[in-house]
Each structure stands twice: as C-alpha cells, then as structure tokens.
Amino acid sequence: MFVKKERNLTRWIFVLPALLVVGMLLIYPVFSSIYYSLTSKHLIKQSYSFIGFKNYIYVLQDSAFYVALLNSIKWTVLSLTGQILIGFSAALALHRVVKFKGIYRTLLIIPWAFPSIVIALSWKWILNGVYGYVPNLLFDLGLTTERLQFFSDANLVFMTLVFINVWFGAPMIMVNILSALQTIPKDQYEAAKIDGAKRWQSFVHITLPHIKIVVGLLVVLRTIWVFNNFDIIYLLTGGGPANLTTTLPIYAYNMGWGTKFLGRSSAVTILLLLFLLVVTGVYFTVIRKWEKEES
Amino acid sequence: MKKFLSSVLIVVMMGITLMGCSLNEEPETQSQDSSENTETAQTENTGSEEIQELEGEITFWHSFTQGQRLDVIQKAADEFMQQNPKVNIIIETYSWGDFYTKWTTGLASGNIPDISTALPGHVVEMIDAEALMPLNDVVDAIGRNKFAEATLGEGTLDGNNYSVPLYSHAQVMWYRKDLLDEAGIEVPTTWDEFYEAAVKLTTDDVYGISVPTGSGDLMGTRFLNFYVRSGGGSLLTEDLKANLTSDLAIDGIKYWAKLYNETSPKDSVNYKVLDQANLFYQGKMAFDFNSGFHVGGIANNSPDLLDDISCAPIPKINANDPEYGIETSNIPIVLWKNTEYPEIAKAFIEYIYNEDIYIEFLESVPVGMLPAIAGIKDSEKYMENETIQQFADEVDVISEAVGKGTAIGFEHGPSVEAGLLASQSIIENMFQSILVGGVDVETAAQKAEDELNESFEMMQ
Numbered sequence: 001m002f003v004k005k006e007r008n009l010t011r012w013i014f015v016l017p018a019l020l021v022v023g024m025l026l027i028y029p030v031f032s033s034i035y036y037s038l039t040s041k042h043l044i045k046q047s048y049s050f051i052g053f054k055n056y057i058y059v060l061q062d063s064a065f066y067v068a069l070l071n072s073i074k075w076t077v078l079s080l081t082g083q084i085l086i087g088f089s090a091a092l093a094l095h096r097v098v099k100f101k102g103i104y105r106t107l108l109i110i111p112w113a114f115p116s117i118v119i120a121l122s123w124k125w126i127l128n129g130v131y132g133y134v135p136n137l138l139f140d141l142g143l144t145t146e147r148l149q150f151f152s153d154a155n156l157v158f159m160t161l162v163f164i165n166v167w168f169g170a171p172m173i174m175v176n177i178l179s180a181l182q183t184i185p186k187d188q189y190e191a192a193k194i195d196g197a198k199r200w201q202s203f204v205h206i207t208l209p210h211i212k213i214v215v216g217l218l219v220v221l222r223t224i225w226v227f228n229n230f231d232i233i234y235l236l237t238g239g240g241p242a243n244l245t246t247t248l249p250i251y252a253y254n255m256g257w258g259t260k261f262l263g264r265s266s267a268v269t270i271l272l273l274l275f276l277l278v279v280t281g282v283y284f285t286v287i288r289k290w291e292k293e294e295s
Numbered sequence: 296m297k298k299f300l301s302s303v304l305i306v307v308m309m310g311i312t313l314m315g316c317s318l319n320e321e322p323e324t325q326s327q328d329s330s331e332n333t334e335t336a337q338t339e340n341t342g343s344e345e346i347q348e349l350e351g352e353i354t355f356w357h358s359f360t361q362g363q364r365l366d367v368i369q370k371a372a373d374e375f376m377q378q379n380p381k382v383n384i385i386i387e388t389y390s391w392g393d394f395y396t397k398w399t400t401g402l403a404s405g406n407i408p409d410i411s412t413a414l415p416g417h418v419v420e421m422i423d424a425e426a427l428m429p430l431n432d433v434v435d436a437i438g439r440n441k442f443a444e445a446t447l448g449e450g451t452l453d454g455n456n457y458s459v460p461l462y463s464h465a466q467v468m469w470y471r472k473d474l475l476d477e478a479g480i481e482v483p484t485t486w487d488e489f490y491e492a493a494v495k496l497t498t499d500d501v502y503g504i505s506v507p508t509g510s511g512d513l514m515g516t517r518f519l520n521f522y523v524r525s526g527g528g529s530l531l532t533e534d535l536k537a538n539l540t541s542d543l544a545i546d547g548i549k550y551w552a553k554l555y556n557e558t559s560p561k562d563s564v565n566y567k568v569l570d571q572a573n574l575f576y577q578g579k580m581a582f583d584f585n586s587g588f589h590v591g592g593i594a595n596n597s598p599d600l601l602d603d604i605s606c607a608p609i610p611k612i613n614a615n616d617p618e619y620g621i622e623t624s625n626i627p628i629v630l631w632k633n634t635e636y637p638e639i640a641k642a643f644i645e646y647i648y649n650e651d652i653y654i655e656f657l658e659s660v661p662v663g664m665l666p667a668i669a670g671i672k673d674s675e676k677y678m679e680n681e682t683i684q685q686f687a688d689e690v691d692v693i694s695e696a697v698g699k700g701t702a703i704g705f706e707h708g709p710s711v712e713a714g715l716l717a718s719q720s721i722i723e724n725m726f727q728s729i730l731v732g733g734v735d736v737e738t739a740a741q742k743a744e745d746e747l748n749e750s751f752e753m754m755q
Contacts, residue, residue, distance in 0.1 A: 042753055043399050044424045129562035130579060149561040154731050238510045241564040242732030243724070257396055258510075259719050259750055262403075 030273070036266040043260035055267035065268070067243055068251035069275075075162065075247050076227045082166035083222065084215070087173025094174070095181045105175070112171040120235030123164050127151060151237055157244050165232060173218055180214040181207070209294070216287040220280055227276060248272050350381035351636035353409035353643065356398075358391050363659035371652050375643055382639055392511055392567065395718060402426055409634035410644060413627060415702035416714035418450045418458045421629060423711045423754060428630045429455035433641050437648045441668040446625045449702060449709050458627035459644060460667035462657060464586035465696035466521065466609065466622040467689075473603040474501065474581045482607050486522065486550060489582070489610045493558045496581035503558030504582045505574050506551050507566035508726035513703070514568055515723035516716065520622060520703050521584060522547030526612045527619045530722075531704050535712040537747035539722070539740040548729065548736050555730050564730050584609065586624070587662035587693050590686055606689045608696060620699030625667055650674070662686045665694060712751045721746050 037055050041048040059065050094104055111119070126133050127150040135147040150160040184206065192202045230249040233239060239246035239254060246254070248268060256265030355372070359365050365388060372384040389397050391414065398417070401407040402424060413421065421427050434442065434456045442460060450458025468489075470482060474496055483489040493503025507514035520530055528543040538544060555563065563571070575583040576596035583589065593600050609621045628647075630640050647653060648668065654677050657664045661682035666672050672694075677683070683690060704713025716722075725743035728734040734742075 044402055044420055045754065046425065130560050130574065131577070152561045152564045152731065237565060240510050240724070240727050241508075241730070242727040242734075244731065254510075254720075257399065259721070259746070260399070261750075261753070 033266040033269050033273075036263055037270050039263050041262040041266070043256065043262050045260075048263070051263070055261075055264045056271070058264055059267050059271065064243060064246070065248075065251065068246045068248045071158070071243075071245065072227055072247040072249075074158070075165075075229070075233075076223060078159075078162045079165040079169065079226045080219065080222055082162065083169040083173050083226075084219070086166060086170040088177055088215075090170065090174040091177035091181060094178055105178070109171045109175055111168050112175075114168075116168075116231040117235060119164070119168055120232055124151070124236055127160065152241055154242070154244055157237060157241065161233060161236060161245055164236070165226065165229070168232065169222065169226070173222070176214060176218055177211060180211040184210045213287060213290055213294070216283070216290060220283045220287070223279060223283065224276055227279075228272070348381060349379045349636075349639050349642060351639050352383040352385065353634065353636050353639050354385045354387065355643070356387050356389060356394065356408040356411035358389055358394050358412050360388060360390050364656060364664075367652075367656045367659045368647075371647055371656070372643070374652075375646050379639075379642075384643060398426075405633070407631050407633055409636065410628055410630050410640045412461065413458065413629050415449045415458075415625060415627070415705065415709070416717050418627060418629060418714075419709045419711050420714040420718070422450070422452050422457050426632055427457040428632045428634065428637060429457055430459050430630055430641070430644070431456050433459055433630075433644050436641075436645050437668065441670060443667075443669075443698075445701075446667060449625055449705060450627055450629070451709075458629045460625040460627045461647070462664035463623065463625045463667050463697045464588065464663060464665055465624070465693050465700050466517070466584055466586060467606040467693055467696055468609050469575065469583045469585055469589050469604060469606045471578075471581050471600070471603050472605050483610055484607075485614050486525070486610045486612055490550070490554060493554060493582055497558040500579070502560055502574070502580050504554055505563040505566060505571055505580055506555040506559045506726075506730075507563050507568075507571040508555075508723045508730065509563075509565045509567040509570065510720040510723045510727070512567035512720070512723065513717040514566065514571060515720075515726040516703060517622065518551055518584070519544065519547050519722060519726075521609050522550055522612075524619055524621045524700075524706070525609060526616070529704070529706045530716055531707060531710075531712055533707055535707065535710050535751065537712075537716070537744040537751070539725070539744040539747070540737070545736060545740060548726070548740060551726070552729055552736065564727055587665070587686070587689065588660060590662040590682060590689070591660045594682070606692050608692060618699055620701065621696065622703055623697050623700035624702060626664075627667075651676075658683075662690055662693070665690070665697060711754050715750050715754065716747065719747070719750060721750075 038050060038052060039048045040051050040054075090108060094101065094108070097104060114122075125131070127135065129135055129147055129149040129152060132147075132150075135144075135150065138144045139147045148156065150156050188206050189202055192206060197205070227247075228249055229247070230253065233245055233247060233250055234253070237245045239250035249272070252265045252268035252272065255268060256262050355368075357365075357368060359368060365386075369386060372386055376382050376384055387408070394411075394413075395417065398407060398411070398413075398421070407426070418427075431454075434447065437459070439447075446460045446463065447456060449460075450456060468483075475482065475492070478492075478495055480492045480495060481488075483492045489504075495503070497503040506518060508518075509515075516530070523530055523541075523543050526543045526546075528538070528541060530538055530544065532538045539548075560574070563574075566574075571583065572585060572589070572592055573596075574580045575585070575589060576592045578597050578600055587606075589604065589606075590601075593604055608618075611618075628644050630637060630644070634640050647656065650671070653666075653668075654671060654674065657666055657671070657677065658680050661680050666677070671677050702709075702713065704710070704716040721743050725739045728739045728742075729736055
C-alpha cells in the first residue's frame, strides 16, 4: 500500500513541472479568452463589463468573419494538399536515391529550417512588384506584358501566399514520410515482386498501408498549424489587400490590436478553437478506424 | 525506499529553488523601498538647495530608427549615467508601427517603460488610458516660454502637460527637380496640376506618385488628410465624429484612387511608410509627401540625387484658396505613470534638452528634425550644419508648414478620436476595398465612417 502511494507520489512529482507549464501556456490562456469573450474588454480602456454573448453575436453577424473563415479553409486545404503532394513525391523520390541521400535531404529541408520572418521578407523582396527579381525576369523575358503584382493583384495574391506556404511546409512532410518509408520491410516488396505485383500494386498494398497513419497524424498536426498560421500571412500582406488574404487568426488580431476590441477578438479565438476541435475530432475518428483495421 | 528518498530529494530541491526565487525578489523589494525613500526625501527637500543622489534603473523606449539619433541618445544616456553612477538607463528601440502595438499590449500586461517617445495621436490615447504622469515641472525647468503654446497644447489636459515636445516636422511635397525640368513642368501648386504632372512623369522606370494604403500604418489616412485639409475640411466633425462622407472627403478618396490607377505601382496598396520612402530614395518616384527626413534618406541611399530634390507646400484645391495648414508632427517624450523613479526619468528628460546634446540630436537627422524649443534655430552651432545650410530653402518651407499644421485630426484640438482615426487602419482598409476589392467609393467611405464612429463610442 505504502509502496503504491510512494510510486504515485513520484509520478506526480515528475509530471508536475509539465503540468504547470501546460497550465500556464494552455489552460490559463484558454479560460482567460473564454472569460474576455463574454466581456466588453478593450485594449486601452481600463474598465470593462460582462456582456454575455454579445461579442459572439457581433462576430457571427459580421460578413468579414465569414470571408476570413472561408479564406482559412481555402488556405488550409490548398496549402495542405500542396504540402502533402510535394512532400510525398519528394519522399518517394528520395527513398529511391542511393548516393548522396544525406546531402539531398539536407538541401530539401532548408526552407523548413528558416525562421518565418526571413522567409517572408525574402519572398516579399523576390516578388516585389517594382524591384522584385521574378516579376522583372518574367517581364524582361517577354513572358508577361507587364510586371506581375504578386501581392496586390486580386487574382494572384492568395495563391502566391499558398505557394510560399507549400514551399515552406513540404520539406517537413517529406522528412516525416521518408522516415516512415524507411521502416517498411524490404522483403515485403520482394515477395510482392515474386508474386508478380506491379509497382503501383506494391505502392497501394504495401507502401500506403504502412505510412497512412503517419500521414494521417501529419495531416492532423499540419491542419492545426496551417489553420492557425499567422506569421507568414501577416508579414507578407497583413491580411490585405481588401481582406483577400485575411484568415481567422489575422481577423482576430486586427480586431484585438487594430480596432482594440479584445472581447470580440477573444470570441473569434474561441470560435476558432471550437472549429478546430470538431475538425481534429473527425480526423482522429478516421485514424482510430485505420488503427483498428491494422490491429 | 530508494524511490522514496529520490522523491524527497526532488521535493527538497524544488523547495530550494523556490526559496532562491523568493530570495532573488528581496533586493527588488529593497530597491523599491529605497526609491520610495528617495522620492519622499526629494519631496521633503523641494525648494532646498540639497541635491539628492539619483539611484535606480529606468527604461526608455524610443522610435529613433532612422539616422544617427539612436547613437546620440545612447551617448546622452551614457553621459547621464556617468554623472549619476547609481543610475542605469536601458534603451529599447521600436519602429512606430511596433511601438503602438508594444505600448497598447504593454498596458494590459504591465510591460511598459518609464519614459518613451510617442506620436501626438498616441499621447491622447495614453492620457485617456490614464497611463501618463504630468510633466509640468519638467516643462518649467526647460523653460515653458520656449515651447510654442500649440505644440505644448497637443499633450495638455486640464492644465497638465503630459508630454514634452522633442522635435517637430511637417509634411510637404517633395519633388525631383531634374525630372520636372526635363519635362518642362512647373512645381504644382494645385491638386489638378499635381495630377497632370504625376501622370506626365510616369514612365516605365519612374512613377509619378505612389499612393500608399498598407494596413498597419497611417499612410492612407495621411494622404486623404492632405486633400481634405487643403480644402479647409477635416476628417473629424466638430463634435468629433468621423467625417469620411463629406463632399470634400469623397473627392479626396476619388482623387487618390485615380492617381493610384494611373501613376502608382500597384503594390503600393500594401505600402507602409518605409516602403513608400524607399521608392523615393531609389529614384523611382517623381513626387512624394513626407517631412525633412527625406533629405537623410536620400543622402544615405542615393547621394547622387541629393542635388535633385526639393520641396514645396502641399498643393491646394484652388490656387487662391487660403493656407489652412496640413499635417505637423510634434514628437514628444512622455513619462509613464507606472515608473518607480520619476525623479530619474524627469532629470534625464531635462538632460536631453541641454543645448549641446539637443543640437547634436537634431543634427543627427538634419532638416528632418526641427527644434521644438525657441532659441535653437538661430544658434550659431545649429546653423553651422552643412546639410541645414544646403537645404535652407527647404527648411523654410517645412518650418512654415510646421507653424500652420496640426497632427491628423487635431484641427478641433487634441482628442482620443484623432488618435483612433489614424491608429486602426480603417481608412487604409477602406482604400484597399476600393482599389482592389472594387467597392464603390461612397459605400466604402460610409462603412469606414461607421466603423470609426463605433470605435469612438467605445471610448466614451
């Protein structure tokens, strides 16, 4: 009895620092956001009061919220699709490479290693409508009749950001999938080859089942990260022009730090949290189903 | 048993760590006490000859990102610390855009400095948030009669001076003399002339004018204010409501939209102040609107263009319109209410105004920063500066504009509404919705006006 209690105490002592960190970094902000979302909290006004669900009603009646929500969904789906496709393809290609694999892997991971600020400012410079290397090159080569305005053309700006995000995120997907690919026993492929399986059949019946859980978890994690992505969009366009690249995190930021309505901003973040909980809930249901099938 | 002992050991270690933390807090508490004692002693000694030795640490946030100002202020702080060995001054630099975010969020979290620079629009918001301490005694020590009443008035409420003007500048129209001469164009004096000149000077390599409307900055508001103020109007009504749907404001919005479409790089829809300035520094723009800071910018980036730039008053709607005054910025220093060492902060502010230091500070961005106190402009030392001599005519143009203008929205006196007008990017977003989103001017202006009024009401 005493030994059991002692073990429990030891466990708790070891877990306590992590619990404190989680409490400070996660639980407190979430509950304070819930609290502020029910008040008239303003960034520079000292006093505020409880106003119930007025902030939620305001946000849900604001057409800009739905524009931001749609942009967030588009941003996540397009970025994630691009990252998975390119990351997956690069991993498959790299898996087959024998010589200089380490060098290729290092080179391909470079975009992921850069801080967002460096990436944003570099791309901002490369694609600048006046001095930018790319618009000027395309124009000088006669491929465009005028210098493309990647960050101000309504038809280009969103996809430009998606492209940058794909370029940034694909290496991370690649490395993870490559690790999963390397765990697949080679003899399974050899047995399939002996049985007369074609390459695509090996891919569908051996490769995919082995890596789908890893890919699934990557999709869950990347969905949360990409959906909540703030820095790249903020640094490149600030959500503009004309809200064309305003996603929910940018919308929440502009509401809290632009127009200073912290209560409304908190309401947006809580709605964002609920939305992501639903999405990840669906994801995990699917992954659990896969795990059951596997076991 | 081993596990039990290790558990006990961990608990003991954690206890020691926590004790360490509390021990580390003690000196801070002591220093707080000593500061209170110093303050008390100071209060008791008011009027006596005895000088208390200053002791403590203050933080100074400033926005001197351009020119050599940072070095001059650091040098002043080092000298002040040498003279007061028990004083430590920590200097942190933020761009204006970052500074606004920094102090507004800092108010909520308690992470604010002892002293800082501010924009006039910030000051009224800071006063409204009860974040500042009056500086009447500092103004008196420097010499109240040295400050222009209007300048001092920008940070004054109920007889309390919450800010001390440090330097002044005004927005004027900068132009490339060489380009105008080549095209045989006179310096424009009306907006129609300006439009014609800008269109005429737009080529594959040079833009007539860039129309900047990036969010997170006040450039769109500034440009609209140029037009509206030049016609004697204001972006605020007399009862401090947003005024974006007046005929004058609608004309102004349409005017800049037209110039954006015909003479501006399309990326300028995202431009902030430095993007805009850089375009002029790179020789890519025939006209620009800015203060005397452009001289330093050109000198650092394209010194070969230095002889080709000049400035003139901002155009009017009609040539015979009266001079209404456009935009003047008197950049002040403020003292934050939370400071533990107001006596150090005040002493350091006064120290910056010592003539030698003050002139050296102004000369770190010659022409860009004009003196906010009397008696400097005509001093021999100040006039010795080569750049000031070279741009004497431009200094006169800017000085005249300084005397006539106000901060954006201050036409009806300092107000929180004026601060909010320029700090929320609502007007910039309005421009973007028109220029890129295709929303019609009247609808966009009405929406922006409603948004501004809602934010004004929040502050009541």
